[in-house]
Amino acid sequence: MLRNLVRWQARKTLLNKPVIFQVDAVRSFSNPFKQSRSEKADLEEPATGIKKHVNPFAQRTITQDLPQNADLVETKEEREKRLKVLQLEVDIAHQEGRRVPALEFFQEHHWAHVLTLPTKSARSKYYAFLWQIEMKKESNQRKKEERAVETERRVAEIRKERAENDHIIYGLAYTSMFLRIYDTTINHWQNNRLTRAMQFAPKLVLDCSYDQHMNNRESSYAAKQLMLCFAENRMNDEPFDLHYCNTNFDGHCMQILKRYIPTMLNPEFPMNVHSKCFTELFPKKQLVYLTPHCREDLVTYDPDDIYIVGAMVDTVNNEPLSLAKAKRLGLRMARLPLDRYLQWGAGSGKSLTLNQMISIMLDLKKTGDWNTALQHVPRRKVADYNNERQALNKQASKLNVRIDHLLKFEGDRRSSSAFAEPQKLRQRKEGMDFKLESWATGKRKTNQSS
Secondary structure, three states, X not given: OHHHHHHHHHHHHHHHHHHHHHHHHXXXXXXXXXXXXXXXXXXXXXXXXXXXOOOOOOOOOHHHHOOOOOOOOOOHHHHHHHHHHHHHHHHHHHHOOOOOOOHHHOOHHHHHHHHHOOOXXXXXXXXXXXXXXXXXXXXXXXXXXXXXXXXXXXXXXXXXXXXXXOOOOEOOOOEOOOOOOOHHHHHHHHHHHHHHHHHHOOEEEEEOOOHHHOXXXXXXXXXXXXXXXXXXXXXXXXXXXXXXXXXXXXXXXXXXXXXHOOOOOOOOOXXXXXXXXXXXXXOXXXXXXXXXXXOOEOOOOOOOOEEEEXXXXXXXXXXXXXXXXXXXXXXXXXXXXXXXXXXXXXXXXXXXXXXXXXXXXXXXXXXXXXXXXXXXXXXXXXXXXXXXXXXXXXXXXXXXXXXXXXXXXXXHHHHOOOOOOOOOOXXXXXXOOOOOXXXXXXXXXXXXXX
């Protein structure tokens, strides 16, 4: 009996230890949106008791509230040990023939992302994504080798033909009055156009301070859109003087942007990247923050103003962060007049990508016409009346009803039988007067035939 009691006490102690640890861990993760008593006391002034305005979107993040506990922080040795286990997992899966790339394909940023994935299913999806990229690269390499073999064969045939024929051959790559323009020449010409834009063109700012509010996927999308912004601006005939402000070079977004544009930080490259805020670089009275959350529309383009676009991809976080930042800095705000010039389709969001915003601003600066500038909005987001009419006609024909008194579609009423004009039940014709004595007797028919 005593032995069983001792075993029961030991088992109870072992079972209670993890529970106590979990409770302590749960208590250590405080709610970032719940204010403590000290924070509430700081909001109230001691003299008047009036609460200060606090931006609800500028609260501390969860990572800032984590306790500085050595047990919760992964050491370098533990990280290397877990990395070796993951590398062994990848090697075994690749040898088994699964959709996993080889170990030689993985780079440092790939392993850094794999270490952040919580489950095995998430890692499997990421491995499959990298495997598709590896297969595409191998396919492109094979096609490149095949083209090289075909080029060598064609060059050998041309050389043999030229050796047999002494006549002059005219055309490109032969005797011609035209010079070949290489890609490097076009590249230098476009960079020179950006250099002139730095001197004379209006300025446009991309605010890159939202990296902490995006996850890794959103940061990757934002980096790709920032690269497309630079490309769209450089290919335009009248580009902006584009400035990337509030950049964090150690952030995930900037690291990916460096892979897209490796020469972005070179002093001779025409790309303005600043770690400072735009309020420190330009006059505050000229700054206008473009945010979709304000109520004032941008009616006309002012070349003296410097417009700011928030570089954020908010697929998950729909908080008005740009509005809060513009109010905190005391800047003017405006939004694109999308509702004034466009009829949005059902179920389509009004969000635009960064490169679409740059294209809209470029055309607005050049033409001053919103109808021309807003042509860069994807057609899938705009309501198509022809498709809607066809859908309504199809539904009306199935129900065999007439709804032309509700929808004034004249063209559809003429073309569709469901919308056709109703025929009259009785029509008056000459010689068709009603006579009671001859009705239903057959006399009228004989009289008319005679």
